[in-house]
Amino acid sequence: MAEMWFYLLVALLPVAAYSGFRFGRKSAERKLHRQTAGLSRQYFDGLNYLLDEQPDRAIDTFVKMLEVDSETAETYLALGNMYRKRGEVDLAIRSHQVLIARPSLDSKTRKKALLELGLDYMAAGLFDRAESIFKDLIQESRHKATSLRQLMQIYQQTKDWSNAVTVAEQLQTVDNKDHAAEIANFYCELAQQQVSQNHVKAAFQSLKRAINIDSKCVRANMIRGELSIQEGQYKQALKYYRELVKFNPEFVSEVLEAIKSCYEKLNDLKGYKSFLRNTLPYSVSVSVVLAYADLLREEEGEAKAAQFISDQLEQKPSLKGLLSLIDIQMSQIGSAARSSLEVLHRIIQRSFDSKPTYRCSHCGFSGKTLFWQCPSCKYWGAVKPIVGLEGE
Template sequence: MQEILFLLLPIAFYSGWQAARKRYKGRQEKRKEISVRFVRGINYLLSEEPDKALDVFLNYPEIDEYTANTFLLLGNLFRNRGEINRALRIHQNLVARSDLSKSQRLSAMLALGEDFFAAGMLDRAESVFSELLKDDPKRADACEPLRNIYEQLHEWDKAIEIAQCTQQRSKVDQSRLIAHYYCELAAQELQKQNLFKAEETIKKAAKAYPDSARVLVLKGDLAYARAQRDEALEIYQQAIRQDTRLLGMLFNQLINNFKYSHELERLYAFIQQTFAKTRDARLFGYLLQLAYKLGKIREMRAEVEEHLNKGKPTLNTLASSAQVLASLWQEEHTCEITQVQTALQRLAASQPDFQCSHCGYKMHGYLWRCPACHQWDTVSNV
């Protein structure tokens, strides 16, 4: 019996080898067919026939690690070219496949979320990124886009939650952002006259980022809403001392809210002192406007001349200086200066008053967050 078995051994070996060879041949043929399809797809792409390429890739039979990565990159390429629909089709097709590994599926979902975000379908993007986070709460790459979505949707509570999570997980400092989100909430409460709630929210913002000048502005708004005028003016001044850019945002509000002459005098003295200390040209235009309002233009003659001769005049300071000079020389009937004043003021009015120092975007009103590059605290007056 043992000999027969021994004799059968080579036959078994031979038939096993034959079967393996057939399987190998079958696999080889299949692989060859897949490679041909792949090359055809790439050729369509290179010959600028993206729809045909898309058909080839979407009907691709089997996906391995390399083809999955290639499809992922291809979808990203379409998105970066602004062809969001094509990117969406590829990434949706990938996510729907059953032969993906877990990490491939998660990468495809992340890409799909980014497609939805780029397409402006924020609710769909939100649900994709939230699902990713539910699946793996440590995924920092899903936090950032989700935070951006909540910023765009003005869902500040959720933005705070995500920023706090990111801070805990990736140790990236988010305190300034968190303070801004609380400030957004506090501003909403102030607008609704919910002063107690506003105060509580401002405290949270101050706790998140104690150096925030915006917190001071809101404290000033709160004091003003409570009719504590002196305190409000003091807090606004404190905010401007901390960040002189803020005078650009606050000036109109200040001269409208603090109309009593002793308040305007106090404001004038404050801006004068701060300008003397900083020589910040941005303050000078406002100082002249206030001097004009208070009838103190004669006091400003030397300052104006010095500014025009030695300072760094901006369009706004030029317009204000011209206004002062025109008033001073009115009695001499020199009309040229009045024309200069009118032209400059017209020009100044047509120019955006504020600009983002990060991306250069110009705008007419002050915004805490640049609408172009979405950076916070980068806007200041031109």
């Protein structure tokens, strides 16, 4: 705490010096002495209030002391920002409101103070007030990108996905950054809202827009597949799933059961086997290996399935695959040897169960749940299944 106040003192010292200089240029020597003496008293009174943790009285004192212009207003803005960062949002709001109310404040500084006030309202959860400010500020080129980003945050918080899409598309033209993943996921969120309202046709349209924005959008194809299955359109569902696997092979484990179900509904076991065989060469998922091994076990026996898994593990080592191989081996050997394999199986199973299943490619956050927006860094579409020895 003491260190923070020290830095604030350092920040405010130039204000006193600058204000004294301005008064000196405008006044005679006798008047200068009187004015700067009064200024110094107010200045140190304000600092004392800050040190005594009486922020309300400090704000009042500095308002009376500072001649609000483009120089002194910067320090006053810093005071409000400091309160917001400390979590004292009510004081930050008051500081910026007082500054905006000064009639002598120039337009440029007033816009900047409005931006800070909008951030104060965001921190306080007063999204309607913040929205009103940022909507006005998007007309200002200087603050347009920041205001659009804040509006996008507001609409995500309030789950207003239609407006989130609109604002994100505007932002993409302003900051020249790629927001395709965000926009596509906003359309997916909108589609899920529409599904909950029984507007399935509108949901498909939203998902199509998501794909138009981001052709590799996993989530859009996953939802389209689910909706098609619900409508009994199994061939259409498979089309969406194949598109998903083509662009995002690491996600095949997420839809493999649904794909199998579709082929079963179509009474097309050969089609399912062909899909697995064609997917194996480029798939990074051991789930495809194990699914194909299950078919081999039914058609050619456990020995053939075990040999297939063993060959695949040479190329793609995986604890999950090893567990499956041990399961097959235990069914083929006597009880004496089986107990040793059971111990090994339990040890590997505990190790595998303790590992995360998904990881964010942006910040490294990991867990057992697939989040479309990373809970840590808030990036959309960055969380993916873990592949390799300890994952898929």
